[in-house]
Amino acid sequence: MSVRHSLLALLSGGAMHGYGLKTEFEAATADVWPLNVGQVYTTLGRLERDGLVTAEADAEGQKVYEITGSGRDELRHWFETPVPREVVPRQELAIKLVFAMRSGTADVAAVLQRQRVATVRALQDVTRLKAAAESSGDLAWLLMLDGLAFQGEAEVRWLDLCQARLAQAQRPAGQAPQRAEPAERAAERSGL
Amino acid sequence: MTVLEIDRAARVYGSGRLRVTALDGVSLRVGAGEFVALMGPSGSGKSTLLRLAGGLDRPTSGQVRLAGRDLASLDEAGLAAVLRRQIGFVFQEANLLAGLTAAENVALALELDGVKPKAAHAGAHGLLDSLGLGAVRGRFPAQLSGGEQQRVAIARAVAGGRTLLLADEPTGALDALTGESVMSLLHQRAAAGCAIVLATHNVRHAAWADRVVFLDDGRLAGETGPQAGPECLLGTVR
Numbered sequence: 001m002s003v004r005h006s007l008l009a010l011l012s013g014g015a016m017h018g019y020g021l022k023t024e025f026e027a028a029t030a031d032v033w034p035l036n037v038g039q040v041y042t043t044l045g046r047l048e049r050d051g052l053v054t055a056e057a058d059a060e061g062q063k064v065y066e067i068t069g070s071g072r073d074e075l076r077h078w079f080e081t082p083v084p085r086e087v088v089p090r091q092e093l094a095i096k097l098v099f100a101m102r103s104g105t106a107d108v109a110a111v112l113q114r115q116r117v118a119t120v121r122a123l124q125d126v127t128r129l130k131a132a133a134e135s136s137g138d139l140a141w142l143l144m145l146d147g148l149a150f151q152g153e154a155e156v157r158w159l160d161l162c163q164a165r166l167a168q169a170q171r172p173a174g175q176a177p178q179r180a181e182p183a184e185r186a187a188e189r190s191g192l
Numbered sequence: 193m194t195v196l197e198i199d200r201a202a203r204v205y206g207s208g209r210l211r212v213t214a215l216d217g218v219s220l221r222v223g224a225g226e227f228v229a230l231m232g233p234s235g236s237g238k239s240t241l242l243r244l245a246g247g248l249d250r251p252t253s254g255q256v257r258l259a260g261r262d263l264a265s266l267d268e269a270g271l272a273a274v275l276r277r278q279i280g281f282v283f284q285e286a287n288l289l290a291g292l293t294a295a296e297n298v299a300l301a302l303e304l305d306g307v308k309p310k311a312a313h314a315g316a317h318g319l320l321d322s323l324g325l326g327a328v329r330g331r332f333p334a335q336l337s338g339g340e341q342q343r344v345a346i347a348r349a350v351a352g353g354r355t356l357l358l359a360d361e362p363t364g365a366l367d368a369l370t371g372e373s374v375m376s377l378l379h380q381r382a383a384a385g386c387a388i389v390l391a392t393h394n395v396r397h398a399a400w401a402d403r404v405v406f407l408d409d410g411r412l413a414g415e416t417g418p419q420a421g422p423e424c425l426l427g428t429v430r
């Protein structure tokens with residue numbers, strides 16, 4: 001998460017105090033990523049050092065921050081540049097599966113199923129927040145929740161494939177899967 | 193109030209070497225206003241379970257009760273009457289009648305229930321308005337988008353106060369945004385008291401349900417339990 005660019009984005013709408021930036025940031029992300037006020041001031045100090053913002057004291061002696069032309073260029077560049085994807089993210093779940101497979105003692109299918117239930121439960125929570133965001137018309141928050149929902153979906157689909165591959169690997173060679181295909185096909189024919 | 197109760201239902205097709213157990217002792221209870229999603233790989237028994245729930249097939253053993261009544265105790269005419277008045281079906285295709293407008297499609301379902309034509313049309317208009325479909329009620333299916341057709345099909349399926357809605361991949365043919373609008377509508381119907389059972393491969397859509405039940409090889413493989421609420425998620429993200 002780029003606090004630096006998020007602060008520049010908030011300042012592009014007008015000058016603000018450090019504390020106001022913290023509150024606005026948290027409101028925009030519905031408190032999912034709380035910001036430490038120290039982190040805000042450290043980042044503002046660096047932005048000022050790099051000439052991306054200026055700071056002036058108001059009548060009460062508090063610093064008001066304003067974005068500069070270079071700051072706007074930096075922000076535009078951020079919007080124009082795709083976020084780099086880690087090719088192999090260090091993901092705890094993937095690591096757990098690798099070692100569950102290697103251990104020879106873990107019930108890998110049970111590991112997969114427990115994770116699937118947990119991930120779908122988290123996805124249900126995201127969906128409830130989405131329904132609320134839709135009613136309140138909070139589009140930016142809704143887009144973020146959609147992102148979380150798609151990440152959850154990707155994980156569940158991956159778990160499904162892991163389970164199918166595991167079942168395939170455990171079947172004796174040449175044995176067809178024990179699936180109830182006739183019922184499913186009959187159901188499709190009847191339209192259900 | 194329990195609307196649908198499936199008690200240790202099994203469904204076996206064929207015999208001898210061709211014997212296939214599509215469903216193996218599955219129990220499921222769905223209350224009024226409860227939205228349950230069934231998930232599982234192809235052949236896991238989702239469609240078989242929906243067919244049993246909808247009275248379109250009978251279990252080899254076990255019971256299916258609708259509002260407390262065992263469907264096996266009904267004769268063909270009695271079963272048809274119960275199914276028509278209490279259960280609505282939605283499929284991947286909307287299957288609206290092409291020669292009728294959206295409102296007429298919904299009104300027809302009410303007329304089949306014995307509602308007089310004038311009252312059926314008024315009821316259809318009211319229902320479509322309440323579902324945000326008032327603007328399209330005079331249009332024919334060919335004049336509706338895929339999402340609008342599916343939402344009209346849902347209106348038709350719940351018309352007349354049907355207490356149970358069975359939906360099999362209703363969003364399968366829709367884009368992401370339209371799929372969301374269909375799920376949002378199902379969610380609203382559940383909030384209005386309708387019991388809903390949805391079979392889907394799409395986990396984002398299943399997540400609209402109060403409870404997600406996983407099937408594998410005809411057996412229950414797990415389910416999401418009572419919800420802790422969104423705070424739980426925010427805690428995880430933090």
